[in-house]
Amino acid sequence: MLTDLFTPSVQHWLDIAGIFVFAISGALLGVRKNFDVFGMAVLAEVTALGGGLFRDLVIxxxxxxxxxDLGYFLTPLIATLIVFFLHPEVERITAAVNAFDAAGLGLFCVTGTVKAYGHGLGLTQSATLGLATAVGGGVLRDVLAHEVPSLLRWDRDLYAVPAMAGAALAALLLREDALHGPTIAVPVVTACGLRLLAMHFHWRAPRAWHRRSAAAEEEATRG
Amino acid sequence: MLTDLFTPSVQHWLDIAGIFVFAISGALLGVRKNFDVFGMAVLAEVTALGGGLFRDLVIxxxxxxxxxDLGYFLTPLIATLIVFFLHPEVERITAAVNAFDAAGLGLFCVTGTVKAYGHGLGLTQSATLGLATAVGGGVLRDVLAHEVPSLLRWDRDLYAVPAMAGAALAALLLREDALHGPTIAVPVVTACGLRLLAMHFHWRAPRAWHRRSAAAEEEATRG
Amino acid sequence: MLTDLFTPSVQHWLDIAGIFVFAISGALLGVRKNFDVFGMAVLAEVTALGGGLFRDLVIxxxxxxxxxDLGYFLTPLIATLIVFFLHPEVERITAAVNAFDAAGLGLFCVTGTVKAYGHGLGLTQSATLGLATAVGGGVLRDVLAHEVPSLLRWDRDLYAVPAMAGAALAALLLREDALHGPTIAVPVVTACGLRLLAMHFHWRAPRAWHRRSAAAEEEATRG
Incomplete structure (x- = not known):
């Protein structure tokens, strides 16, 4: 169980931090989609809590x-109010928000993996559910906001892969019984760092081969 | 439990009534989206049962x-048949359908809150789940029909707020142990009445501040 | 339980086959939507496992x-790799893919019904959940890919009706206690066959009456 890995209060505050940054990203999308304050709050709640909700239903x-936990529910509302009143200021620090989002991603993929493993799932399945915990809220956010989930789009920097790496590393450490207190920072920092690198260097994932060869043919025809 | 608040059969028929009006709204959207009769039935079922299904999975x-309950499943099919054969007549009484929808909203937000509380959730969480019960089906309906959820749009009359008020009032009455038999009408009528007022006076919720100040600036530039 | 109907290994391989063909359809939609390889994998997993996941949460x-089951999770990844590398070849055999999809539909609607019944649901509800098992993955696939669910569109060949027929037939056989070993082929083949016929003859379901009369009026005005 998680309580064996951290003191409960540290775990709780890490969770609250992750929930807060994900909620900010949800509320900001609500502003961009021209939703009202309640729509912003719904998007904030869904983004922040959707992944964990899915994980808990599955296990x-x-x-x-x-x-x-009342704090889990109230944090997105506070994030909504901040975005509502300080929206231009929050937009201006997009880089900071993205960095926090990367931190949330790293945190959620690891705590999701650990919680799933603590409920008896296998290592591969635990890592998968950790990945789903980390990215699920963002997918729900995009579906509700009537957008193509940015997780699926090829023209976005890698998002799933860093979470996958963090979840897989956490699962490996769990198998070696080596995930206690400080070592939990290893997969969290790995996932967060990979996400920051992916954003900085605009790492993308490949699309199916046909597309690229078709594009190459087109270029060849033109030339 | 609900059975302590109502006689089971009264509760059952109130539920069926709410399911029926929500199913009508789902089937009507199916007609507007040009779906076939099975698409209409799917939308009717999802709109009527989606919110309660989410609530039951969570608790x-x-x-x-x-x-x-077979009646819960069959009622949306009957609503679908009515809309299928009498669609123009149903459209003509949109005002009546909206009034019924308001009644369904009031009913579902209260029964959802009561059921969640009966399963041991806290008062705030019970009210939240009551709200989700009331609005969840409509959100699922809009997502499946490939529309921006009308719950989130700023240019629609208040929908979540009346349900929030009803759920919060129900939670307060539960805390005071004052929600028996007839007093349950108080939060139901409050939510339903607020929704009817919101539709009549076109009450809207505000959007984030930036948008409005940008619009004001634009007007100032023009003037 | 399913294990009473089949030997577990037969049931397992039938499931894997259904999962594989559904995953192919998900990965192909990912290619058409221009998603990257991870987007393709997400769509493949969701299409293949979404319906069964919903069924298992409900029961x-x-x-x-x-x-x-690790095989359930890995099969869609293999399907994704095949589509990723052999996409033009897979597209060329669309007819074969559609035939496999029909087989998956037939299989899932029956095994879903049987599993729901084994968990104590009524016959009508078991058949409904069987239907949801068969079509749920495809609906989730279309929602995530930001498309109108093809299940709901009137201009697609019947998809829900064959699954409905198969699930209903399976429920009838369960009631008569006549669903053992070989007889399970009856509802599977019925659903699969009806779907193949629907594709071949382009069977469609009717839309609400108003639309057709409006179209007829329009034609009359023109004439």
């Missing part, structure tokens, strides 16, 4: 943490 | 009521 | 099979 941890 | 009441 | 079979 049978009901009621999910999102509905038992 | 761990499985199988959910939607899959144990 | 309370957690963690769902998708998260306990």
């Amino acid at each position: 049978g941890a009901v009621p999910p943490a999102a509905f038992t | 761990g009441a499985v199988p959910p009521a939607a899959f144990t | 309370g079979a957690v963690p769902p099979a998708a998260f306990t």
Whole structure:
């Protein structure tokens, strides 16, 4: 269980931090989509809590943490108010928001993996659910906001891969029984660092081969 | 539990009524989106049962009521047939349909809150889940129909706020242990009445400040 | 339980086959939507496992099979790799893919019905959940890919009706206690065959009456 890895209060505040930054990204999308303040709050809640809610439903941890811990529920509302009143200022620090989002990604993929493993899932499945915890909220956010999920788009910097790496590393450490207290920082920092590098160097994933060869043919025809 | 608040049969018929009006709204959207009769039925079922299904999964009441009570499942099919054959007549009484929808909203936000509280959730969380019960089906309906959820749009009359008020009032009455038989009408009528007022006076919620000041600046530039 | 109907290994390989063909359809949509290889993998997983995941959450079979059986999880990744490298070849055999998809539809609607019934649901509800198992993955695929679910569109050949027929037939056989070993082929082949016929003859479902009469009027005005 998570409580064996961290002191509960440290774990709790790490979770709150991740929830807060994800909620900011949800509320900002609400502003960009021209939603009202309640729409912003819904997007903030869904982005911040959706991934963990899915994880808890899958492992049978009901009621999910999102509905038992009042802080989890109130944090996105605070994030919504901040974006509502300080929206231009928040937009201006997009780089900072992205860095926080990377931190949230790193944190959620690891805590999701650990929680799933603690509920008896296999290592591969735990890592998968850790990945789903980290990216699920963003997918729900985009679906509700009527956008193509940015997770799926080829023209976005790698997002799933860093989370995958962090979740896989956490699973490996769990298998070696080497994930205690400070070592949990290793997969978190790995995922967060890879995401920051992916944003900085605009790392992209390849699309199916046909597309590229078709484009090459087109160029050859033109030339 | 709900059975302590109402006689079971009264509760059941109130639920069926709410399911029916929500199903009508789902089937009507199916017509407007040019879906076939099965698409209409899927939208009707999802709109009517989606919110309660989410609530039951969250509180761990499985199988959910939607899959144990045959009447809950068949009512949306009857609503679909009515819309299928009498669609122009149903459209003509849109005002009546909206009034019924307001009644469904009021009913679902209260029964959702009560059921969540009966399963051991805190008061705030119960009210939140009551709100999700009331608006969840409509959000799923819009996502499946490939529309921006009308819940999130700023140019629609208040929908979440009346449900929030009803759920919060129900939670307050639960805390005071004052929600028995007839008093349940108080939050239901409050939510329903607020929704009817919001539709009549076109109450809207504000958007983030930046947008409005940008619009004001634009006007100032023009003037 | 399913294990009473089939030997476990036969059931397992039938499931894997259904998962594989559904995953192919998800990965192909990912190519058409210009997603990268991870987007393709997400769509493949969701299409193949989404319906069964929903069924398992509803009947309370957690963690769902998708998260306990490693083969269920790895099969869509293999399908993704095949589509990634051999996409033009896979597109060329669309007819074959569609035939496999029909087989998956037939299989999933029956095994979904049987599993739901084994968990104590009524016959109508089991058939409904069987239908949801068969079509749920495709709906999730289309929602994530930001498309109108093809299940709901009137201009697509019947998809839900064959699954409905198969699920209903399976429920009838369950009621008569006549669903053992070989007889399970009856509803599977019925659903699969109806789907193949629907594709061949372009069977469509009707839309609400108003639309057709409006179109007829328009034609009359023109004439």
